[in-house]
Amino acid sequence: MKFFTSIVFLIYTLAATVLAAPLDKRIYQPTSAVFSLIAHHKGAIFQYNLVKFDGTELVLDADDAAFFGRIKGSTGYTLNLPKANVNSSSNSTSNSTALASTTSVIVNSKNQLITSKTGVNASEDFGVEKSLLTYKGSNKFVACPDRSYKQQYGIFFQGNVTNSSTICPNNATGYEIQLMIQVDATLNYSPETNKNTISTRFINTLKRAVRA
Structure with missing residues (x-):
């Protein structure tokens, strides 16, 4: 009986510790770090190419400002751009007096990645893996x-479609790419990995105990 009481007390103590433990910010963050994107393609068209933002679309091979974005878990894992990145390089980029706002990325009906200055139609379920x-x-x-006339490339989500030419408008030939996140360290940030759950906090508590 004494042994059983000790086990119950141990479980209660551990559970209380887990619930009281601070969230590990590396696991749970409402907003990801700000990152740029590099498109990687196996062919010789643009092996590695910096993703740009022309004020409306995410593009490649364009003479525009580099794309800098972040994923907001608090709004359904939407992908958006900081205010200073909203304007095209051909326009004024002075935003020192402007209020902070969001330019949201939308995967439209044609699967193209475009943007909207309002978050109402922002596409959810972006992540980093x-x-x-x-x-x-x-x-x-x-x-x-x-x-x-710009001769640039738009970025489209392929999803489960195996033939990339069915994605591109006018049956044009598309090039399959991977969009690599550029940050100071490897980042994993998605609805699946970024959850504030008791099990996550339990694991983090054990890790802290082992390190101590």
């Missing part, structure tokens, strides 16, 4: 040629 940008759990994206 092994330093690759994911959407709805997939890291498959396609670069599609823009038929405009």
Whole structure:
């Protein structure tokens, strides 16, 4: 009986410790670190190419400002841009007097990554897995040629479609790419890994106890 009482007391003490333990910020963060993106393609078109932002779309091979974004877990894991990154390089980038706001990334009906200055239609379920940008759990994206005079490439979500040409407008040939996150350290940030659960806090408490 004494042994049983001791076990119950131990479990109670450990549970109280877990619930009272501070959240491990490396595991649970409402907002990810700000990052840029590099598109990697196996062919010779643009082996590695910095993702740019032209004020409306995420693009490649464009003479525009580099894309800098963050994922907000507090709003359904939406991908957005800091205020200073909203304008194209051809426009004024002075935002020193502007209030902080959000430019949200939307995966539209054609699966293209475009933006909106309001978060109402922002696409949810973005994440980071092994330093690759994911959407709805997939890291498959396609670069599609823009038929405009700019000769740039738009970025489209491929998802479960195996033929990239079915993604690109006008049946153009698309190039499968991976969007690599550029931050100071490897980042894992997604709805699956970024949860404030008792089990997560229990594991973190044990890790802290072992390190101590």
